[in-house]
Amino acid sequence: xxxxxxxxxxxxxxxxxxxxxxxxxxxxxxxxxxxxxxxxxxxxxxxxxxxxxxxxxxxxxxxxxxxxxxxxxxxxxxxxxxxxxxxxxxxxxxxxxxxxxxxxxxxxxxxxxxxxxxxxxxxxxxxxxxxxxxxxxxxxxxxxxxxxxxxxxxxxxxxxxxxxxxxxxxxxxxxxxxxxxxxxxxxxxxxxxxxxxxxxxxxxxxxxxxxxxxxxxxxxxxxxxxxxxxxxxxxxxxxxxxxxxxxxxxxxxxxxxxxxxxxxxxxxxxxxxxxxxxxxxxxxxxxxxxx
Amino acid sequence: xxxxxxxxxxxxxxxxxxxxxxxxxxxxxxxxxxxxxxxxxxxxxxxxxxxxxxxxxxxxxxxxxxxxxxxxxxxxxxxxxxxxxxxxxxxxxxxxxxxxxxxxxxxxxxxxxxxxxxxxxxxxxxxxxxxxxxxxxxxxxxxxxxxxxxxxxxxxxxxxxxxxxxxxxxxxxxxxxxxxxxxxxxxxxxxxxxxxxxxxxxxxxxxxxxxxxxxxxxxxxxxxxxxxxxxxxxxxxxxxxxxxxx
Ligand SMILES: Nc1ncnc2c1ncn2[C@@H]1O[C@H](COP(=O)(O)OP(=O)(O)OP(=O)(O)O)[C@@H](O)[C@H]1O
Ligand SMILES: [Mg+2]
Numbered sequence: 001x002x003x004x005x006x007x008x009x010x011x012x013x014x015x016x017x018x019x020x021x022x023x024x025x026x027x028x029x030x031x032x033x034x035x036x037x038x039x040x041x042x043x044x045x046x047x048x049x050x051x052x053x054x055x056x057x058x059x060x061x062x063x064x065x066x067x068x069x070x071x072x073x074x075x076x077x078x079x080x081x082x083x084x085x086x087x088x089x090x091x092x093x094x095x096x097x098x099x100x101x102x103x104x105x106x107x108x109x110x111x112x113x114x115x116x117x118x119x120x121x122x123x124x125x126x127x128x129x130x131x132x133x134x135x136x137x138x139x140x141x142x143x144x145x146x147x148x149x150x151x152x153x154x155x156x157x158x159x160x161x162x163x164x165x166x167x168x169x170x171x172x173x174x175x176x177x178x179x180x181x182x183x184x185x186x187x188x189x190x191x192x193x194x195x196x197x198x199x200x201x202x203x204x205x206x207x208x209x210x211x212x213x214x215x216x217x218x219x220x221x222x223x224x225x226x227x228x229x230x231x232x233x234x235x236x237x238x239x240x241x242x243x244x245x246x247x248x249x250x251x252x253x254x255x256x257x258x259x260x261x262x263x264x265x266x267x268x269x270x271x272x273x274x275x276x277x278x279x280x281x282x283x284x285x286x287x288x289x290x291x
Numbered sequence: 292x293x294x295x296x297x298x299x300x301x302x303x304x305x306x307x308x309x310x311x312x313x314x315x316x317x318x319x320x321x322x323x324x325x326x327x328x329x330x331x332x333x334x335x336x337x338x339x340x341x342x343x344x345x346x347x348x349x350x351x352x353x354x355x356x357x358x359x360x361x362x363x364x365x366x367x368x369x370x371x372x373x374x375x376x377x378x379x380x381x382x383x384x385x386x387x388x389x390x391x392x393x394x395x396x397x398x399x400x401x402x403x404x405x406x407x408x409x410x411x412x413x414x415x416x417x418x419x420x421x422x423x424x425x426x427x428x429x430x431x432x433x434x435x436x437x438x439x440x441x442x443x444x445x446x447x448x449x450x451x452x453x454x455x456x457x458x459x460x461x462x463x464x465x466x467x468x469x470x471x472x473x474x475x476x477x478x479x480x481x482x483x484x485x486x487x488x489x490x491x492x493x494x495x496x497x498x499x500x501x502x503x504x505x506x507x508x509x510x511x512x513x514x515x516x517x518x519x520x521x522x523x524x525x526x527x528x529x530x531x532x533x534x535x536x537x
Binding site: 167170171173181183184185189190 | 372374375387389405
């Protein structure tokens with residue numbers, strides 16, 4: 001098997017991993033700041049995909065770019081409503097209460113999606129400029145996969161910049177350390193949490209909108225992505241954005257290897273990767289022991 | 292009892308404050324006043340409720356009943372950031388800095404988050420008060436000594452442009468020379484006209500700075516006295532568990 005085949009397979013895995021990274025980064029960001037696992041986070045991804053598919057399907061012409069701009073914003077609105085209406089009430093609650101509450105939201109959002117969009121999958125074709133492929137030597141790399149992988153890297157860099165270089169990022173990091181201290185120094189922590197949740201929702205919505213040309217959009221999307229995103233976040237260390245990037249990369253490599261050499265094992269590769277990592281580093285690759 | 296009171300209408304006035312930790316009734320009707328520019332000590336043994344009083348005033352825990360008035364306004368139940376913006380800075384006890392941020396990031400965060408109109412306390416001026424601060428700018432706050440962290444905590448509080456400081460155990464865990472330094476800083480702030488409520492185990496330290504003091508016991512104010520009076524009273528000091536320094 002030549003390196004070219006491996007490279008094409010890796011690109012395919014990396015492109016879905018890029019979308020997965022966005023979802024996992026939001027999940028881990030929200031967990032890091034608010035100490036809550038939002039099971040409904042996958043539903044936000046699914047809504048990003050559905051809304052994008054609806055926008056693309058509602059008009060002729062190359063509407064993909066509008067969908068890509070609008071769907072994440074619509075998900076931000078949904079996420080903000082969710083935060084204000086429910087999440088902020090459960091930040092201090094027991095983890096079990098948090099899981100039950102967000103699982104309830106997952107079910108409700110799933111049923112609403114079924115009402116709106118029905119059970120048959122919607123499909124979206126790639127935007128015209130990205131519908132071709134790039135030839136390199138004898139191998140062809142699909143353009144959309146390249147675009148998606150590159151976008152994933154850009155989103156990762158943007159998140160790094162946000163957290164490391166802006167005062168919003170300092171506040172997020174400070175709130176992880178000592179939210180009370182941040183509050184007495186003049187930050188409205190309640191509002192900060194809403195903003196963090198909205199950023200997480202944006203990332204989920206973006207990941208969902210971006211996956212549409214590669215995957216049929218149906219109501220199963222939410223629950224499948226939340227499991228994968230959770231695995232990625234746990235591998236990387238819950239709370240660590242860089243860890244989510246690393247975790248997504250590792251998953252991509254495992255899936256590529258599974259697809260090429262052990263096709264029967266591909267679906268399990270995710271969990272194999274998690275078990276291997278957690279056996280070596282119980283708090284994830286870049287995680288720190290919980291306080 | 293019967294000491295002079297400041298100007299309560301203008302500073303901080305706590306009226307019959309009750310607060311709970313779960314079912315335990317920790318504040319059982321605390322009333323105290325800190326006038327504008329006044330320095331007041333809040334004394335009491337371990338677990339008397341000094342920290343809880345400050346946390347309740349600052350909106351960090353729910354107040355069951357009673358009122359908190361600040362600069363002539365009722366601020367009971369406000370969020371901590373709103374209180375900060377109205378001019379109170381709470382300096383909690385212990386190593387409360389953002390350890391993963393640099394000293395400069397700690398300071399800039401405090402300045403940006405807490406900025407109000409007046410700019411009495413610019414970074415330059417704060418660094419004038421703490422000459423050791425500029426050299427620490429790039430250091431991660433987690434790697435500071437206890438005294439350096441106290442300095443950063445005070446500097447952060449000042450950058451929020453407070454008119455009143457709530458200081459919880461500023462000398463806790465400090466070496467004697469640093470305690471002395473802290474005394475100097477607080478005296479300088481007092482001279483600037485900042486009001487201060489000073490909770491201390493180290494009663495002598497607090498009484499030397501303060502004009503008045505309250506003694507808190509099991510969640511109620513047991514006594515209010517002029518600071519120098521208590522400093523001269525053997526029984527009072529013995530109650531507080533300190534021997535009078537020569
Ligand atoms: N988080 C908490 N949960 C439950 N009870 C608490 C909590 N914090 C303090 N208490 C209790 O509340 C009472 C008052 O505590 P507080 O910390 O206000 O006292 P303090 O005067 O500041 O004491 P110290 O000098 O030790 O700092 C104590 O009996 C303490 O055990
Ligand atoms: Mg205390």
